[in-house]
Amino acid sequence: MIAIYARVSTEEQAKHGFSIPAQIRECQNLIGEAEALVFSDEGVSGETLQRPALNELRRKIQHQEIGTVYCLDPDRLSRKLLHQLLLTEEWERQGITLNFVLGDYSKTPEGNLFYALRGAISEFEKAKITERMCRGRREKARQGRVLRDFQIYGYDFDPKSEQLVINPAEAAIVKQIYIGLITTPLETRSISGIARALTKAGVPTKKGAKKWHRQVVKQILCNRTYLGEFYQNKWNTSGHRVRLRPQEEWILIPCPSIIEPEVFSEVQGILASLSVNSRS
Known part of the structure; x- marks a missing residue:
């Protein structure tokens, strides 16, 4: 069975338009006519692995109900590189084929390096967004x-x-x-x-x-x-x-x-x- 995983946090949807339907549509375009189960976490941070839909997807994979997972981008799996690598390794051990709409990461040393670099950049971007938001809130508070x-x-x-x-x-x-x-x-x-x-x-x-x-x-x-x-x-x-x-x-x-x-x-x-x- 094919699965689609989509995730968006409130701030990402407001800033980038990463809506759940848009992610699902892009994944379905890549899949074609085949039927797919959709797992979506809306308004959930990518900094934690404790998400209802992701937990359900991992459970179904563990029970061998899913064979292929489609996702828009690695940062939809997680904003943390360590978590991305953990999920990737976990699913590869279980024989899962993981496909991304934005990027084809081949199983070569170069492909693995690019995947890790992409994850590191995503984590850095999230950290900078958080830093800017915190700075903005502090300045607002200082203004009374x-x-x-x-x-x-x-x-x-x-x-x-x-x-x-x-x-x-x-x-x-x-x-x-x-x-x-x-x-x-x-x-x-x-x-x-x-x-x-x-x-x-x-x-x-x-x-x-x-x-x-x-x-x-x-x-x-x-x-x-x-x-x-x-x-x-x-x-x-x-x-x-x-x-x-x-x-x-x-x-x-x-x-x-x-x-x-x-x-x-x-x-x-x-x-x-x-x-x-x-x-x-």
Whole structure:
């Protein structure tokens, strides 16, 4: 059986027009009249091998249901050279014929070299795109503009001004959460208790969920945005892990405050004592 694999990330489709239908059409033109199974990952980064359609294709190849794979270009398989070579070697071991619309890579030393070079260039291009995007986001943040809607409870994102604005109804709940923790008697004070109370009262979360979880309440109680301090460039999301950047790299965006500093400070002290008590 013949298979077609197509992939596009959101940024690639917007910039280059690498639509899924266009890739499938080009592959089908090369195949001719023969029937082909289509495996497509839309809006998925080429930096990871964990993609639903690719996983299904690899599973079918492993079960000997596929004999030939067509793809527009090696960078549709992956933006990483190592991943391209891994897939190529894996499928060659299983007797799969791999064909690309854009380029004929013969199984010769020269062909293998050109294939590797093409993959290295693709990986370099992706890295440069990411670098430019990150630089653009940092510059935008330094101008005091909020990059997107970060879904912070108590605030709405105004796309025209690119600023956070207070959501009055949610801001009232935020104040209720803070004051509730402070005024609850010590013996019954808990973050889980606040979450249960909000759920019982029918208060929806930012995403419209009916149930509040302890971790969501804790994030609200620890979030300095409510002091009017919203930080961008705080997290490094490159690669497969999200890492906290050094504090000197954070970019402060002032925003309307909801909680008074003395209230926020008192709550942090309570949270610290709750943490100590839970460990003892």
